[in-house]
Amino acid sequence: MTHPSTTLDNCSIDWLSYEYGVLIIVSVGNHPRLRLTPSNSREIADLVGEDRRQAILDAQQREQNNRRPLAPAESVNALTVGALHDDASGADPRGYALDPTDGLPSLSPISATGSGYRRSIKPDLVANGGRVIFRDPPTPEDSVSFTSLSSLGPGIRVATPAQNKEVFIAGTSPAAALVTRQAARIHDLIEQITAGRTITRRQRASAIKALLVHGTGFVHDLSTQPLAPEAALGNGSIQRDFADGCATNEAVVLFVGSIGAAQEQELLFPLPDGLNVREAKRIDATLAWLSPVNWRHRQYRRAAMSFVKPAGSIPKLQTPSGLSSDTTTRGAATVQHQSWELNSTFGSGQGSNMVVRVKCFEQAGGLAGQEVDFAVALSLWVAPTVNVDIYNQVKTQVETRVAVRPQ
Known part of the structure; x- marks a missing residue:
């Protein structure tokens, strides 16, 4: 059963989006703690390469009912964004800090998975959300907690009021921010190509949504099994930014x-x-x-x-x-x-x-x-x-x- 506040959040966004003709971009939500049973943290830490990535995906699938999209990610009019375990920081985990996929491309282990209202596709798409790490504790545990906040990386670099002025974060929020930036560029493109023509605010918002999703696709070496691809990646990850134009x-x-x-x-x-x-x-x-x-x-x-x-x-x-x-x-x-x-x-x-x-x-x-x-x-x-x-x-x-x- 949907919690009443969840229904209100989703309804509010859907009503506002339609009433005012705006595209609202939301993150699908984060679940930073992953239960590993019947495995444990030591067994995961001892795995390497494809074996470790697959063990994390198996755990995500077992816990999928507890890691569903968070309100207001089920909004039908909003564009909901999930996260990939990827970034351009160049930093690698060291010491007791471990990469849950051991350097292989994957869905972020903290990104919510599942579906939207009446089993519709949610998230709509995924984008780079930064890499997270987990630590191998002295005593094996039945779950792991993924962290991201760091002044050195890995992750997505953002501004902060702290002394270093910058910090690396990870999750579906920075992924949604990257998609929002691309949406703003597409908005400017649509303004340019429709100059002298009259289009409604809803048509403009729909066009931005269409072009964002149109640039998605499935990467062949990015496995989601046993998770269904639409439950993990939606329509896919962003491959193209049409604000940059087309090739011949x-x-x-x-x-x-x-x-x-x-x-x-x-x-x-x-x-x-x-x-x-x-x-x-x-x-x-x-x-x-x-x-x-x-x-x-x-x-x-x-x-x-x-x-x-x-x-x-x-x-x-x-x-x-x-x-x-x-x-x-x-x-x-x-x-x-x-x-x-x-x-x-x-x-x-x-x-x-x-x-x-x-x-x-x-x-x-x-x-x-x-x-x-x-x-x-x-x-x-x-x-x-x-x-x-x-x-x-x-x-x-x-x-x-x-x-x-x-x-």
């Missing part, structure tokens, strides 16, 4: 709009020439919105949106390379992100389109005729060896297009 071998098109209940919008991505070669290609799609909520109703989220697998003048897409559609749309999510990798040739070029259809359904008492603002980021990437200027071909075609209206 990729293009990202950002759509913003409004849609009502039982309506559908068809979004067109103009395709470039030169894709009739059998080389690696990737299609990514991310839908984000802010939903009005009804805290008196079990379903809570009043606007349920999703997109249909991209189609049109492209080869038929198979199984997504990341999370499944069922996983990304379950519960009370307000973000859907999927990626497809393929090597097929495209028998199409300029004048043809990739098509994505966005749908909206009302629930939890309905929308009472109001439309919901949303944003979609849709991208096409091809291997650099294809040697095709994807970006400028798509840009040229987009500049001559007109807005698509609801059907």
Whole structure:
């Protein structure tokens, strides 16, 4: 059962986010103490490399019910951030201070894991949260406590009023701060590309959310087993900052709009020439919105949106390379992100389109005729060896297009 104060915190953030059209970024929460039973601290300290990392992940999975996201991390409109056990400090633990993953990439052992309201994905994404350490006590214990506060590192370096003026910290709070900084840069980018056009505050907030999640992915050597990847990493870790722009071998098109209940919008991505070669290609799609909520109703989220697998003048897409559609749309999510990798040739070029259809359904008492603002980021990437200027071909075609209206 959810504690009443937890419900109030989540509802307050969801209402404020929708009412004022702002994207609120929150950390998923920290659990600095990890119970190790049936293992103990000495056995963990004696392990090295992959064995130690796996032992910590196994303990996190056993204790998952006690290490769930902390309020207000379950907010459906907020972007919730978890932490990776990584940083750029360059400092290594010494003496009795030990690295819980022995230098291997991993989910932070203090980052909360689980899911959001009605099993929706939470956290939405993860970012570097700094490395933590634990100490090997003289007498073996059934749990370990992870610490981070240090003037030397490892961790994320931040300002402090103390004598040294700087200190290293770790956890989901610095991870959320890094994502917030990236969100601010994306906000400025959206202001630039929409100059002279009118968009609503909710569309802008949705666009920031979409572009942040659109830049995520799963790192192959970052294992989360036996934890489910969506419970540990959400949609993945941040791999790209689109405020830095695109390379010539990729293009990202950002759509913003409004849609009502039982309506559908068809979004067109103009395709470039030169894709009739059998080389690696990737299609990514991310839908984000802010939903009005009804805290008196079990379903809570009043606007349920999703997109249909991209189609049109492209080869038929198979199984997504990341999370499944069922996983990304379950519960009370307000973000859907999927990626497809393929090597097929495209028998199409300029004048043809990739098509994505966005749908909206009302629930939890309905929308009472109001439309919901949303944003979609849709991208096409091809291997650099294809040697095709994807970006400028798509840009040229987009500049001559007109807005698509609801059907």
